[in-house]
Amino acid sequence: MVNEWLPVFIFMIIMSVVVFVILAGTAFIGPKRPNPVKLSPYECGVEPVGEPRTRFSIKFYMIAMLFIIFDLEVIFFYPWAVVFKRFLSGSSFILIEMLIFVGILLVGYVYAWKKGALEWQ
Amino acid sequence: MDLIIPQINFSAIAPALTVMITAVVVLLIGLFFQKVQRELLAIVGIIGLIVSLGELGRMWGKDITGFGGMVGNDNFTIAFQMIFIIAAFLAALLSLNRIEDEYVSYGEFYGLLLFALSGIIVMVQGLNLLIVFLGLEILSISLYILTGFRKMRADSIEAALKYFLLGAFSTGFLLYGIALIYGTTGSFSFKGISSYVNANGFTNVLFVAGIILFLVGLAFKAAFVPFHQWTPDVYQGAPTPIAAFMSVGAKGAAFAVLIRLFVSVAAFSTREWTIAIWVLALLTMTIGNVVAIVQQNIKRMLAYSSIAHAGYILVGVLAGNEMGRSAVLFYLMAYTFMNLGAFGVVSYLGISHKVENLRIESYRGIGYKYPFAALAMAVFMFSLAGVPPTAGFIGKFYLFSAALKAGFVWLVILSVLNAVISAYYYLRVVVAMYMQEPEEGKVFELPAASWGVGLALLLAVLGVLYMGIFPSSLMQLFQKTAELISML
Numbered sequence: 001m002v003n004e005w006l007p008v009f010i011f012m013i014i015m016s017v018v019v020f021v022i023l024a025g026t027a028f029i030g031p032k033r034p035n036p037v038k039l040s041p042y043e044c045g046v047e048p049v050g051e052p053r054t055r056f057s058i059k060f061y062m063i064a065m066l067f068i069i070f071d072l073e074v075i076f077f078y079p080w081a082v083v084f085k086r087f088l089s090g091s092s093f094i095l096i097e098m099l100i101f102v103g104i105l106l107v108g109y110v111y112a113w114k115k116g117a118l119e120w121q
Numbered sequence: 122m123d124l125i126i127p128q129i130n131f132s133a134i135a136p137a138l139t140v141m142i143t144a145v146v147v148l149l150i151g152l153f154f155q156k157v158q159r160e161l162l163a164i165v166g167i168i169g170l171i172v173s174l175g176e177l178g179r180m181w182g183k184d185i186t187g188f189g190g191m192v193g194n195d196n197f198t199i200a201f202q203m204i205f206i207i208a209a210f211l212a213a214l215l216s217l218n219r220i221e222d223e224y225v226s227y228g229e230f231y232g233l234l235l236f237a238l239s240g241i242i243v244m245v246q247g248l249n250l251l252i253v254f255l256g257l258e259i260l261s262i263s264l265y266i267l268t269g270f271r272k273m274r275a276d277s278i279e280a281a282l283k284y285f286l287l288g289a290f291s292t293g294f295l296l297y298g299i300a301l302i303y304g305t306t307g308s309f310s311f312k313g314i315s316s317y318v319n320a321n322g323f324t325n326v327l328f329v330a331g332i333i334l335f336l337v338g339l340a341f342k343a344a345f346v347p348f349h350q351w352t353p354d355v356y357q358g359a360p361t362p363i364a365a366f367m368s369v370g371a372k373g374a375a376f377a378v379l380i381r382l383f384v385s386v387a388a389f390s391t392r393e394w395t396i397a398i399w400v401l402a403l404l405t406m407t408i409g410n411v412v413a414i415v416q417q418n419i420k421r422m423l424a425y426s427s428i429a430h431a432g433y434i435l436v437g438v439l440a441g442n443e444m445g446r447s448a449v450l451f452y453l454m455a456y457t458f459m460n461l462g463a464f465g466v467v468s469y470l471g472i473s474h475k476v477e478n479l480r481i482e483s484y485r486g487i488g489y490k491y492p493f494a495a496l497a498m499a500v501f502m503f504s505l506a507g508v509p510p511t512a513g514f515i516g517k518f519y520l521f522s523a524a525l526k527a528g529f530v531w532l533v534i535l536s537v538l539n540a541v542i543s544a545y546y547y548l549r550v551v552v553a554m555y556m557q558e559p560e561e562g563k564v565f566e567l568p569a570a571s572w573g574v575g576l577a578l579l580l581a582v583l584g585v586l587y588m589g590i591f592p593s594s595l596m597q598l599f600q601k602t603a604e605l606i607s608m609l
Binding site for chain 2: 107110111114
């Protein structure tokens with residue numbers, strides 16, 4: 001099945017071969033004279049002061065998670081607010097829908113609050 | 122520019138809405154009243170389940186659609202939904218077991234169980250691939266959390282992580298499939314896909330790739346071989362009632378979607394697809410049964426057995442006639458009773474003296490010490506093996522005769538051979554319970570069964586026997602529903 005995407009396919013193959021050849025070439029041909037300074041991780045030219053992998057408090061994740069949820073809520077509000085006035089004539093459907101939406105999020109908020117996810121100790 | 126509000130019909134999703142609202146209520150009760158008995162939470166959840174069963178009964182025969190044709194309830198989907206609600210009902214009762222009390226927060230437990238059920242209902246109702254995906258995600262995310270609910274235990278966490286990583290990966294397959302299908306057909310609905318296939322057949326490679334990826338995603342959820350690797354680890358680590366619910370709910374929902382796809386796209390009965398599903402069914406049941414033989418842990422054995430049963434059900438799907446579809450419904454109903462029952466006994470016998478009690482050897486001699494639990498277990502094992510007069514026998518009979526009618530003689534022969542293999546490892550449990558001496562120096566002491574477990578096991582035994590002895594009324598009902606897959 002020769003079609004207009006064939007050049008892309010050929011390009012992908014050539015690309016893979018070139019990348020492989022370059023990486024393999026440096027690994028085989030390049031001189032290897034390691035010393036401790038070379039092997040240490042690069043931190044802006046300054047001498048490293050600690051392990052790069054440290055454990056973070058789970059509170060950061062909690063805050064990030066809650067932030068995403070309530071941020072999305074605000075994003076949904078924007079288009080709603082833009083068309084709100086045009087829709088409101090005749091029926092209150094759009095208002096009730098948004099109240100239900102906020103109600104669901106409110107349950108989530110109350111849950112997070114009561115569970116102590118918002119406390120930082 | 123005028124904006125049009127789409128036709129929304131909330132009564133079309135009333136059962137799912139009821140289950141979701143109940144889930145939120147249970148969650149909040151558990152949150153605000155920390156001291157509340159878990160029996161109360163379970164009862165609130167069960168009331169919600171009964172209400173949504175009533176709503177399904179009200180919708181029976183009415184073909185209610187909603188959300189601009191994205192959601193629809195014909196009798197076939199209503200029957201599926203009822204089966205899953207019964208499964209959730211039994212799982213909620215089973216989790217009242219005294220030894221399943223290491224979950225810490227029961228509000229979340231029952232809330233998530235109900236959320237998983239609502240996801241299944243949405244998935245089964247969906248006439249649109251996006252709705253199916255939405256339901257699948259609600260189901261999967263709830264199950265990921267429930268799997269890791271015994272969070273102080275390493276095996277539970279391991280199971281949850283495995284299930285999450287593999288599940289997320291397979292969801293990616295499914296979504297990619299949906300994207301390719303949409304890209305080629307320009308439609309998310311089963312109706313649109315059907316008319317596309319009628320016009321063009323399977324000529325477009327991208328479309329075929331999309332369908333295959335979609336099927337791979339579903340096959341992962343239903344644990345068909347070779348997408349089954351996660352099953353034993355996850356069932357072993359998950360709380361036992363949740364493993365039971367997963368084996369019926371997540372599998373059955375995938376089957377419902379599979380049947381809807383096959384019914385709406387008639388061209389799936391062409392030779393190539395038939396061969397593919399033929400091989401899938403045979404592989405699934407054979408590998409499930411053969412590997413189950415060597416299992417020492419009863420939960421792992423039941424996990425492999427559930428893989429094998431998915432293979433049997435796939436035979437009914439492959440038959441592709443009305444009888445096959447009604448047989449799938451019947452078998453799923455029977456499987457709900459026998460598998461939840463078997464897991465229920467495992468959960469009841471699970472711990473004595475704070476020692477895990479999940480090896481098949483440790484069931485030796487139980488038949489005389491705990492006659493009721495052992496009798497129930499024996500009934501479930503006979504039913505799973507397919508011995509008359511139990512539901513498992515009649516279900517297999519219907520499935521295989523539907524496949525015979527459709528002309529799959531060799532597959533039926535191989536399936537029956539598989540059922541014979543399976544009898545070995547099911548009867549091994551019965552033999553251990555009744556015909557072997559207890560292990561040396563092992564005293565088996567159990568707390569008295571709570572009313573929830575007793576009720577659930579009683580219902581499951583009655584269900585298995587009723588469906589085995591008087592199958593005709595239920596089968597006629599299912600046959601009527603299978604004729605009426607009207608909404609495509």
